[in-house]
Amino acid sequence: MxxxxxxxxxxxxxxxxxxxxxxxxxxxxxxxxxxxxxxxxxxxxxxxxxxxxxxxxxxxxxxxxxxxxxxxxxxxxxxxxxxxxxxxxxxxxxxxxxxxxxxxxxxxxxxxxxxxxxxxxxxxxxxxxxxxxxxxxxxxxxxxxxxxxxxxxxxxxxxxxxxxxxxxxxxxxxxxxxxxxxxxxxxxxxxxxxxxxxxxxxxxxxxxxxxxxxxxxxxxxxxxxxxxxxxxxxxxxxxxxxxxxxxxxxxxxxxxxxHGGLAGLEKRNTEKAKLIYDAIDQSGGFYTGMVKPNSRSLMNITFKVHNEQLEKLLLQKANAEHFIGLEGHRSVGHLRASTYNAVPYEACQALADLMIDFQKRNG
Structure with a gap:
C-alpha cells in the first residue's frame, strides 16, 4: 500500500x-x-x-x-x-x-x-x-x-x-x-x-x-x-x-x-500549531520563527534554521521521510508548514518530532 x-x-x-x-x-x-x-x-x-x-x-x-x-x-x-x-x-x-x-x-x-x-x-x-x-x-x-x-x-x-x-x-x-x-x-x-x-x-x-x-x-x-x-x-x-x-x-x-464546528477546529488547530511552535521556541536558537509571536498564524508556520546548509539538509531529510510542501514561498524562502483544518494532528506531531531529532543530531 x-x-x-x-x-x-x-x-x-x-x-x-x-x-x-x-x-x-x-x-x-x-x-x-x-x-x-x-x-x-x-x-x-x-x-x-x-x-x-x-x-x-x-x-x-x-x-x-x-x-x-x-x-x-x-x-x-x-x-x-x-x-x-x-x-x-x-x-x-x-x-x-x-x-x-x-x-x-x-x-x-x-x-x-x-x-x-x-x-x-x-x-x-x-x-x-x-x-x-x-x-x-x-x-x-x-x-x-x-x-x-x-x-x-x-x-x-x-x-x-x-x-x-x-x-x-x-x-x-x-x-x-x-x-x-x-x-x-x-x-x-x-x-x-x-x-x-x-x-x-x-x-x-x-x-x-x-x-x-x-x-x-x-x-x-x-x-x-x-x-x-x-x-x-x-x-x-x-x-x-x-x-x-x-x-x-x-x-x-x-x-x-x-468535528465540533469552528470551536472544535480552533482547539485542534491551536494544539497542532503549538507542537511546531514549541519545537521552534524551545530550540535555543537552532530554529527561529519568522513572525513576531503576537501575529503568528495558526495556518502557516514560517521558520528557519540558523545555518543555511543545515536548512537544506533538514528539507532533504523531510522529503526522504515523506513530508511534502515544507519549502517556504520563493519570495521569502526558508521553511513553511501549512497546518490547515484537514492536516492531521499526527502530521504536526511527526514534524515536531523530526525537528527535535534533527536538532539533537546537528545542534
Missing amino acids: RIRPYNFYAGPAALPIEVLEQAQAEMIDYKGIGMSIMEISHRSKEYEEIHNEAQQLFKELLKLPAGYKVLFLQGGASTQFSMIPMNFLSPGKTGNYVMTGAWADKAIQEARKFGETVIAASGEVNNYMEIPSISDIQVNPQKAAYLHITSNETINGSQFHSFPHMDHVPLIADMSSDILSRPIDASQFALIYAGAQKNLGPSGVTVVILQEEIIRNIPAHLPAMLNYETYTQHNSLFNTPPVYSIYMVNLVLKWIKQ
Whole structure:
C-alpha cells in the first residue's frame, strides 16, 4: 500500500481523508443515479440540493445573521481583488487597505486600477512579520467606501487575531487561508471571500459571503459576471457553477460540523500549531520563527534554521521521510508548514518530532 505523505502544502492543500473516501465512493454513481455528480445538469434536483445545503452549512457554521448571502463564484480570490473595487469603489470615495504582505499588496494593486486607494495601516516597517495594531488603522469614514484586510498572510505566516471595527465603514476580508478555522463574529463583516483550495475544498470555486445591504448601489454598467447582484439574484446559478468543487466543499463543511464546528477546529488547530511552535521556541536558537509571536498564524508556520546548509539538509531529510510542501514561498524562502483544518494532528506531531531529532543530531 502506498504511503500517504505528511502534506504541508500551502494550497492546493490537504483534504480530509474521510471526504476523499466519500468522494471516491460516489465518483461514478452519486446516490444511485447511475452517474457522477460531474455529469448531471446544474439545474437538476440532485445538484441543487448540494448547492443549497452548502450555503446553509456556511450560514450555520458561521452563525450568520439574517441579511447575508452565500455565493459561489469562479476566478479565485484574485478575481475578487478586482470585483470589490469595481462594485464598491465609487468616484469621490476611497478603498482603504491594511497592508500586511504579498496578498494584501495584490489586492491594493488591483484596486488602484479602479479608483483612489489609501493604505490605512502597514506592516512594512517590520518587514510584514507583524500585523499592524488595530489602533494604528486610520480611516476617514466620510470618504471610505470600505476597509479591506487580509486575515491571514499565507506567505509570511501572519494572522489577525482580532478585527478592526469602524463605524459606518464596511469591513471586507480576504479569508482564503484561514476561513472556518476558528469562530469569528461574521456580523462584523460586510463581505468575506475565500478561494476554496486551502480550508474548504479543491480549487475551482470561490466563496463570497456578503451582507445584502452592501450591494444596493452597485453600478449598472458592470459586466454580468463581475457584478455581485448577478449572483445574489440567481443564487449563483446564472451560469454553470463549478459543480464538483462545490460538491467537495459541501462534504468538507459536513466534516467540519462533525468535528465540533469552528470551536472544535480552533482547539485542534491551536494544539497542532503549538507542537511546531514549541519545537521552534524551545530550540535555543537552532530554529527561529519568522513572525513576531503576537501575529503568528495558526495556518502557516514560517521558520528557519540558523545555518543555511543545515536548512537544506533538514528539507532533504523531510522529503526522504515523506513530508511534502515544507519549502517556504520563493519570495521569502526558508521553511513553511501549512497546518490547515484537514492536516492531521499526527502530521504536526511527526514534524515536531523530526525537528527535535534533527536538532539533537546537528545542534
